[in-house]
Amino acid sequence: MNKRKNYALAVLLLTFILVGLFGFDYVITQIIMTTGQASNDPGTVSLTILGANETTNDTPTPTPGPQKSGRGIRKEVSVSISTIDKINIQSLHIKANAKEEKQVTLKLKNTGSITLNLKLKNTIPILSLNKKTITLRPEEETILILTIYTENIDTYTGLLTFEDDYLQTQLPTIIIVNPKEINYLVAVTIPPPFKTVQPGKEVFAKIRVTKLTRGSLVLHYLLKDMRDRIIHEEYERIGVKNELAIDKTIKLPDNTELGEHAFIATVDYQGTSLSDADTFVVAQETPLQKEQPQQTKKDNKIILLLLLIFLILIAQLLLHKIRKN
Numbered sequence: 001m002n003k004r005k006n007y008a009l010a011v012l013l014l015t016f017i018l019v020g021l022f023g024f025d026y027v028i029t030q031i032i033m034t035t036g037q038a039s040n041d042p043g044t045v046s047l048t049i050l051g052a053n054e055t056t057n058d059t060p061t062p063t064p065g066p067q068k069s070g071r072g073i074r075k076e077v078s079v080s081i082s083t084i085d086k087i088n089i090q091s092l093h094i095k096a097n098a099k100e101e102k103q104v105t106l107k108l109k110n111t112g113s114i115t116l117n118l119k120l121k122n123t124i125p126i127l128s129l130n131k132k133t134i135t136l137r138p139e140e141e142t143i144l145i146l147t148i149y150t151e152n153i154d155t156y157t158g159l160l161t162f163e164d165d166y167l168q169t170q171l172p173t174i175i176i177v178n179p180k181e182i183n184y185l186v187a188v189t190i191p192p193p194f195k196t197v198q199p200g201k202e203v204f205a206k207i208r209v210t211k212l213t214r215g216s217l218v219l220h221y222l223l224k225d226m227r228d229r230i231i232h233e234e235y236e237r238i239g240v241k242n243e244l245a246i247d248k249t250i251k252l253p254d255n256t257e258l259g260e261h262a263f264i265a266t267v268d269y270q271g272t273s274l275s276d277a278d279t280f281v282v283a284q285e286t287p288l289q290k291e292q293p294q295q296t297k298k299d300n301k302i303i304l305l306l307l308l309i310f311l312i313l314i315a316q317l318l319l320h321k322i323r324k325n
């Protein structure tokens with residue numbers, strides 16, 4: 001009788017431990033899955049609304065069961081910004097002529113599940129918006145008109161900000177103002193592998209100037225942040241024939257602020273100036289966010305497997321001892 005009691009007690013203890021381990025694994029997995037789902041898209045936020053139901057005049061009031069238990073409703077708050085040519089843009093690059101008004105159309109869409117009451121802000125002095133506030137219901141779209149005008153030839157950087165109680169998304173914007181009539185072309189391109197740079201490292205760009213005649217030109221390099229502040233500036237004079245192709249690297253200051261920046265090249269040639277620019281991001285080196293949850297989950301599974309093997313060995317030794325007695 002005692003042997004049977006000991007055997008039953010051992011089986012019960014082992015079952016309890018295994019249930020506890022797998023329950024712990026489930027909880028950890030759910031936490032990892034939740035924290036690993038932060039969106040990389042601009043203007044996207046996931047949140048949980050606790051307490052009272054959302055009440056709006058235009059959307060049904062959700063009444064799911066989980067809300068009664070205090071867990072709330074998970075909802076996504078997001079806005080998509082597009083131009084005529086590109087959907088869901090992450091930055092805006094505009095070319096305009098001096099002394100000519102130019103208009104650019106943006107399409108804003110509420111891609112989340114709650115109504116957005118957006119306040120619009122602009123830091124670029126030569127740009128104006130036709131709206132200061134926008135209300136968008138889920139899946140609703142609207143048009144925003146940007147107007148650019150200046151008499152000066154220059155390159156401007158700044159931010160368009162779209163802000164709600166639960167959301168703030170910023171659209172880095174570059175406006176290049178050139179003369180209306182020009183006989184040559186300038187192009188600045190930062191290859192995709194070099195679009196993200198750490199402070200103190202080098203930023204790399206390809207610069208091409210075409211439709212030239214013999215002579216020399218001056219290349220003016222500028223690095224600007226999105227507050228229109230110059231963080232680096234240099235010049236060089238180069239002899240040319242019909243065209244110029246150059247690879248340029250510039251070392252960033254160690255204290256460069258994180259965020260979007262502009263690499264600007266201005267060509268002074270035969271009494272005229274022409275500019276082009278491309279954007280890059282200054283960021284600290286961090287592991288890819290999408291890989292962290294997967295790796296952590298894999299490590300947890302390995303640890304649990306080792307614990308399970310250890311418990312099986314202990315159970316076998318315990319059963320062997322019980323049978324021997």
